Every structure is written in C-alpha cells, then in structure tokens.
Amino acid sequence: MPNIFTPLLARISPLKQTLSEDDLSIEVDAKNLFNNIEFAASAGFDYLVDITAVDYLSYPKTPVARYAMVYILRSTDFKSLLTIKSFIINEEVESITQLFKAANWLEREVYDQYGIKFTNHPNLKRVLNHHEFVGHPLRKDYIITNGQHCSIAESLMDEMDVQLEKHNLKDEEHMFLNLGPSHPASHGTIRTLVALDGERIKAAVTEIGYLHRGFEKSAEHHTYSQVIPYTDRLNYCSAVMNNVGYVKTLEEMLGVHVPKRAEQIRVMLMELSRIMDHLVFLAAQLVDMGALTNYWYLYNPREDVYNFLSKLSGARLTNSYMRIGGMSHDLYDGYEEDLQTIITNVQKGCADALALIKHNRIFHDRAKDVGIISAKDALSYGWSGPNLRACGVNSDMRYLKPYYGYDELDFDVVLGSHGDVYDRIMVRFEEIEQSIKIVKQIQATLIDGEINIADRSIILPQKKEVYTSIEGVMNQFKLTFEGIKVKPQEYYGSIEAVNGELGFYVVSDGSGTPYKMKVRAPSFLHIAALPEIIQEYQLADAVITLASLNIIAGEMDR
Amino acid sequence: MDIKGATNLLGNEVITTKLDEAVGWARESSLWPMVFGTACCAIEFMSVAASKYDISRFGAEVVRFSPRQADLMIVAGTITYKQAPILKQIYDQMSEPKWVVSMGACASSGGFYDNYTTMQGIDEVIPVDVYVGGCPPRPEALIDALLLLQKDLREKKYNPNRHANFKGALDA
Numbered sequence: 001m002p003n004i005f006t007p008l009l010a011r012i013s014p015l016k017q018t019l020s021e022d023d024l025s026i027e028v029d030a031k032n033l034f035n036n037i038e039f040a041a042s043a044g045f046d047y048l049v050d051i052t053a054v055d056y057l058s059y060p061k062t063p064v065a066r067y068a069m070v071y072i073l074r075s076t077d078f079k080s081l082l083t084i085k086s087f088i089i090n091e092e093v094e095s096i097t098q099l100f101k102a103a104n105w106l107e108r109e110v111y112d113q114y115g116i117k118f119t120n121h122p123n124l125k126r127v128l129n130h131h132e133f134v135g136h137p138l139r140k141d142y143i144i145t146n147g148q149h150c151s152i153a154e155s156l157m158d159e160m161d162v163q164l165e166k167h168n169l170k171d172e173e174h175m176f177l178n179l180g181p182s183h184p185a186s187h188g189t190i191r192t193l194v195a196l197d198g199e200r201i202k203a204a205v206t207e208i209g210y211l212h213r214g215f216e217k218s219a220e221h222h223t224y225s226q227v228i229p230y231t232d233r234l235n236y237c238s239a240v241m242n243n244v245g246y247v248k249t250l251e252e253m254l255g256v257h258v259p260k261r262a263e264q265i266r267v268m269l270m271e272l273s274r275i276m277d278h279l280v281f282l283a284a285q286l287v288d289m290g291a292l293t294n295y296w297y298l299y300n301p302r303e304d305v306y307n308f309l310s311k312l313s314g315a316r317l318t319n320s321y322m323r324i325g326g327m328s329h330d331l332y333d334g335y336e337e338d339l340q341t342i343i344t345n346v347q348k349g350c351a352d353a354l355a356l357i358k359h360n361r362i363f364h365d366r367a368k369d370v371g372i373i374s375a376k377d378a379l380s381y382g383w384s385g386p387n388l389r390a391c392g393v394n395s396d397m398r399y400l401k402p403y404y405g406y407d408e409l410d411f412d413v414v415l416g417s418h419g420d421v422y423d424r425i426m427v428r429f430e431e432i433e434q435s436i437k438i439v440k441q442i443q444a445t446l447i448d449g450e451i452n453i454a455d456r457s458i459i460l461p462q463k464k465e466v467y468t469s470i471e472g473v474m475n476q477f478k479l480t481f482e483g484i485k486v487k488p489q490e491y492y493g494s495i496e497a498v499n500g501e502l503g504f505y506v507v508s509d510g511s512g513t514p515y516k517m518k519v520r521a522p523s524f525l526h527i528a529a530l531p532e533i534i535q536e537y538q539l540a541d542a543v544i545t546l547a548s549l550n551i552i553a554g555e556m557d558r
Numbered sequence: 559m560d561i562k563g564a565t566n567l568l569g570n571e572v573i574t575t576k577l578d579e580a581v582g583w584a585r586e587s588s589l590w591p592m593v594f595g596t597a598c599c600a601i602e603f604m605s606v607a608a609s610k611y612d613i614s615r616f617g618a619e620v621v622r623f624s625p626r627q628a629d630l631m632i633v634a635g636t637i638t639y640k641q642a643p644i645l646k647q648i649y650d651q652m653s654e655p656k657w658v659v660s661m662g663a664c665a666s667s668g669g670f671y672d673n674y675t676t677m678q679g680i681d682e683v684i685p686v687d688v689y690v691g692g693c694p695p696r697p698e699a700l701i702d703a704l705l706l707l708q709k710d711l712r713e714k715k716y717n718p719n720r721h722a723n724f725k726g727a728l729d730a
C-alpha cells in the first residue's frame with residue numbers, strides 16, 4: 001500500500017475499503033463525511049477530481065439508502081486516487097465548497113441532476129438544466145423523454161447582486177452587459193453577464209448548460225458499445241480521444257488488455273487528436289484577437305487530418321473508431337504517406353502562424369499578463385491539462401501515470417510559468433510539436449499483430465462466422481442486443497485528454513447497459529473559474545481569456 | 559415601346575430584366591450567413607468557411623455574428639430547450655427577407671439525443687427552409703443546401719408569406 005494511505009486509514013475508519021494499485025476506495029458514514037474529506041485534503045489528497053451521486057432506486061441489490069455521494073480526490077503528486085463514498089439518508093449533505101473551489105459547480109450539478117441539497121452552499125441553484133425545469137433528470141424515476149420547454153432565459157441578476165455585494169460594489173453605478181450565449185465572442189453556448197465600469201469588468205457571472213444534451217442519462221439507456229458514438233460528441237474537436245478514454249475505462253473494468261499494436265495505434269490517434277484540437281483552439285483564439293489570417297494557416301492542415309480520418313473510419317469528425325477491446329479495423333494501406341502530409345502541413349501552418357505573432361507587439365501586449373490564474377487557484381478549481389500546465393504545474397498523466405507505453409516514448413511535458421493567456425497559447429503550440437514527435441516514434445516502432453482481444457464475450461465475431469455458423473449469429477445477436485456484460489462494480493478511469501483529465505465514473509449492475517455514468521469533463525471545471533479570472537480586466541481581455549480556456553461545450557455541458 | 563423594342567434600340571449597352579429577377583439575382587449572390595453554431599456541426603461549418611470548401615465561391619462568405627446584418631441563419635448544432643428562447647430571439651432579430659438552414663440531425667430532429675433536454679428539431683420554435691441531414695453533414699452537403707436555396711431564389715422568387723401559418727411552441 002502506498003504510504004500516503006497509511007495516516008489516512010489510521011484516522012478515518014471506513015465502513016468498507018478496497019485498494020488497487022495506487023488507488024483506494026472507501027465508504028464512510030454520512031455523519032463524518034465532511035470531516036473525512038477535510039482530513040483527506042490535509043493529508044495530501046488536495047485535488048478534487050469530481051463529485052457525483054448515485055441513485056440506487058432500480059439497482060438489483062438495494063443498498064442501505066437510495067442515494068450515495070461520491071467524491072474523487074487525487075494526491076498532490078497526481079499519482080494516487082482516493083474515492084470516498086457515503087450513503088445519505090435525508091437527501092442532504094454538507095457542502096465542501098470551503099475546501100475546494102471546484103466543489104461549487106460540481107455540487108450545483110449534483111443538486112440539479114439528483115436533487116440532493118448541500119447545506120452551507122453559497123449559491124445552490126441549477127447549473128445544466130434551465131431555470132423553469134421541474135424535477136431532477138438523473139433520478140431513476142425521471143422518464144428520459146420527458147422534455148420541458150423553457151420560455152425565456154433567466155436574468156442572472158440574483159447571482160450578480162450577490163457578486164456586487166461581495167465586492168462592496170452595491171452602491172456604485174455599473175453598466176450591465178450580457179455576453180452570449182449567442183455572441184461572436186462566446187462561441188455559441190456560454191453566457192457571461194458582466195458589470196462594467198467603463199471598459200473594466202467589476203463583477204461577472206457565467207451561465208452554462210446551453211448544450212446540455214443529456215449524455216449521462218442517454219448512456220443509461222444504451223448498451224456499453226452504443227455509448228461510443230455519444231463519446232465522440234463530448235469534445236468533438238478530438239473525437240477519437242474521447243473514444244479511447246471511454247473504452248479504456250471499460251476495458252479496465254472488464255480486466256482486459258488490448259494487444260500492443262492496438263495500444264500503439266491508440267496513442268498515435270490520440271496524439272493526432274491533440275494536434276487537431278490544438279489547431280482549432282489556436283485558430284479560434286487568434287481570430288478572437290483579430291488575427292484572422294491565422295485561421296487559414298492553422299485550420300487548413302486540419303483538412304489533412306480529416307482526410308486521414310475519413311479514410312480510416314469513414315467519418316471526418318465523429319469517428320467512433322474505437323471498440324471495447326480494440327478498434328473497428330486496422331490502419332489502411334499507405335497511411336504513412338498521409339501521415340507525412342499531415343506532419344509537414346501542420347508544421348508549416350504553425351511556423352507561418354508563429355512568424356506572424358511570435359515577435360508581434362500587438363499580440364504580446366494583448367496576451368501577456370491577461371487572464372492570470374495562480375497555480376494554487378487553478379488546482380483548487382480542479383483545472384487540468386494545458387490550462388493547468390500553463391500555470392507551471394505538471395499534471396500530465398501521460399508522464400505521471402503512464403499508460404499504453406507512454407513511458408517508453410520520448411516527449412517533453414510543456415509547462416508555462418505565468419498562467420496567462422500568452423502561456424496558454426504557447427503551451428499548445430509546443431504541445432503540437434511534442435505530439436508530432438510521439439506520432440513519429442510510434443510510426444517507427446509500430447509492431448505487427450492483432451488489434452483486438454480474442455474474447456468473444458466482448459468483441460464481435462468476424463462477418464464470415466456470422467454468415468456461416470449458428471454460433472456466430474448468436475454471438476453477434478447477443479452482443480448487439482444485450483451488450484457486453486460488465487460485472488457489478490463502481491469504477492473511475494481517466495486519460496490525459498486534450499483539455500486535461502477526462503474521466504468516466506461508471507456504475508455497472510451486471511447487465512449490458514451502464515447503470516450510471518458520470519463524465520469528468522475538464523472544460524466544466526475550467527469555465528467555473530472564468531468569472532473570477534476576468535475580473536478587473538478590460539472587456540476585450542475577457543473575450544480572449546474565454547477563448548484561451550478552450551472550452552468545448554460538448555464536454556462542458558455533456 | 560415594348561421590352562424587345564428597347565433591347566433592339568439599346569443593343570449591348572444595357573441589360574433588360576424584370577425587377578424581381580434582378581432582386582432575386584442580387585439576393586442569391588450575396589447571402590450573408592449568421593451562424594448559430596452550438597456544437598459539433600459548427601466545427602464542420604468552420605471547414606466550409608476554410609480554404610478547401612470555401613463558401614465564398616458561392617457568395618456566402620460574409621459571416622455575420624450579428625443577426626441584424628444577416629439574412630441566412632445556419633443553425634449548426636444541437637438546440638436544447640434552454641437554448642430555444644435564445645434561438646427564437648435571434649431569429650426574430652433578423653429582418654426580412656431571411657432564410658433558415660437547419661444543419662445536421664440535431665437541429666433538424668434532435669438527432670440521437672431523444673431525451674429530456676434536447677429539442678426534437680428547431681422547427682418546434684422557428685420555421686426552416688432547408689434541412690440538411692448528417693451527423694455532422696459533410697461540407698459538400700451544406701454547400702448543396704446553399705445552392706438549393708439559391709436556385710429557389712432564382713427560379714421561384716421569394717415568397718415573404720411562406721411561413722405565415724407557422725406557429726412555434728414559444729410563440730405567444
């Protein structure tokens with residue numbers, strides 16, 4: 001057992017505990033929940049990964065209470081995971097917002113989706129569903145197709161008043177300006193209400209949920225394999241990355257390992273995804289600064305990636321290429337050439353863009369020292385990925401908890417120092433270079449062999465078998481209609497996705513359909529910090545600060 | 559003097575046509591899109607605007623983010639119930655003449671999000687002129703929709719009353 005757990009278990013006496021490798025799951029009494037989390041935070045588990053709840057109403061084995069709260073924490077070095085679970089009786093639990101800034105929105109989501117109340121929460125209101133919504137959709141007795149119209153957007157002045165009060169601005173005169181959700185600078189789905197003094201932002205409130213498409217509820221109504229296309233649409237700028245995050249979690253639950261070649265192809269495609277996602281980010285970010293030319297320099301190489309992906313999977317954007325236990329098929333003949341084209345054109349696009357901005361006074365003046373967040377705050381908000389690395393914190397799971405042979409690859413973890421817009425941009429430019437380096441290494445070392453595991457309870461049989469044997473037909477039929485059976489367990493798995501830690505918390509009940517699925521989406525945690533980091537900056541700075549967080553609504557709102 | 563007589567008299571110096579045809583031609587060749595992009599489909603719209611597919615070849619590259627300066631609304635992405643009043647507001651802010659293209663399965667029908675939060679097609683709240691299938695549609699499909707609309711403008715002329723009987727779920 002890693003030493004870090006020793007003091008924890010000495011102090012907390014859990015009702016149940018399970019230990020696997022670096023991770024510990026415990027169940028504690030609801031009475032001690034807050035104290036235990038507080039202690040865990042002081043004993044080295046000071047990074048909040050996620051908060052969610054489970055509704056056991058229709059679970060095959062009825063547990064002690066209908067609802068349980070689940071808190072996932074990570075150690076300071078990011079290597080160990082601690083999951084604290086607690087059954088709650090009266091649908092009420094103490095808020096941990098005073099321990100972690102990230103808890104604010106995460107608890108609001110639990111309240112919104114499950115109706116669990118958090119005492120001492122500063123602002124317990126819905127976050128994903130609209131303000132006229134009645135009921136709590138992730139409760140098992142909420143019927144999935146029960147849609148509710150929303151007649152008008154809410155004013156948000158209730159939250160704004162609290163902000164003004166907090167900053168002692170109640171008596172001053174402000175101009176209120178609504179940015180979004182449909183606004184050139186808000187990318188379609190994010191709304192921010194700002195109180196302005198001239199051009200300066202004195203207080204801000206952000207509202208999300210405009211693209212909440214019910215991923216988690218939909219997942220509960222589909223087999224494990226049918227969920228894969230839904231994962232494409234989480235971060236749709238890098239679909240394959242989400243595919244891998246999901247199937248990897250499921251494979252860990254099933255206790256299977258994909259063959260080496262499959263791992264290598266996955267790494268290659270994940271790094272390509274990282275590149276293409278960063279390209280959209282940089283293109284959009286620079287356009288928001290008024291540097292329009294870069295859009296063509298940086299976006300056009302994406303077409304080369306699309307070309308490759310559509311030859312590979314048939315789709316440009318939403319690839320659904322991965323399968324639980326492998327992938328739909330192997331690389332195509334002659335892919336090497338296409339890969340080379342991608343690399344050449346991406347490098348050229350980046351070089352051209354950098355030539356325009358690297359020594360550009362306007363760019364420096366606008367991006368440097370703007371939208372700063374300290375490493376401490378970023379960690380408290382649960383930031384991850386390039387946004388956190390821009391603050392100088394190495395949280396890269398590829399390096400810290402390597403999977404799929406990342407430890408055998410030569411690449412640098414790119415860090416910033418300042419946590420401003422400039423760092424967030426430059427970190428991504430450099431990450432593209434590093435990803436190219438990884439892709440080249442994979443290409444040079446790619447081994448021959450199988451891409452799928454040989455387990456007929458997971459992987460579909462060959463078409464030839466299906467057409468010629470009754471066993472084949474039955475196998476195909478059962479896997480398609482009943483789904484892959486996953487034995488009852490609760491598991492959290494994650495990868496280092498483009499925007500940071502993308503995790504899936506899955507509760508299985510032995511059937512072929514997930515009982516519950518929660519996505520730990522990096523963008524959700526990033527956006528929660530926006531109102532704080534744009535404060536006291538100019539309005540135009542807020543626009544580029546928002547862009548610099550690379551918020552992808554699909555994963556933010558799910 | 560009839561039109562023929564006028565043409566004979568003026569030769570190639572002047573082109574004669576009917577007024578509504580001239581207006582239709584002008585409209586057709588300068589549609590200004592307002593992209594109501596919310597999700598994955600909006601990323602494919604980015605491709606349509608970039609060099610390879612280049613929407614400017616069809617005279618529709620002046621993308622406006624202000625509804626007041628646009629006449630073609632392209633709804634690219636999932637529209638949730640929360641988003642619906644915003645969509646309607648933006649649509650109402652566009653002045654006539656205006657057209658709506660529903661890009662992708664989500665905007666057209668809710669797509670594979672048949673659930674509590676996703677509106678089952680934007681035509682629950684605003685009228686649509688062209689639906690484009692696909693999840694997301696390929697860039698060619700969106701361009702095809704544009705060409706279809708342009709053909710319509712060229713041939714059938716613009717009928718401002720075509721949605722007169724439309725009543726959306728959020729209309730008073």
Ligand code: SF4
Pocket residue numbers: 233318597598599600634635636661662663664665669692693694695
């Ligand atoms: S139609 Fe498909 S690609 Fe388009 S927004 Fe919907 S899910 Fe995304």
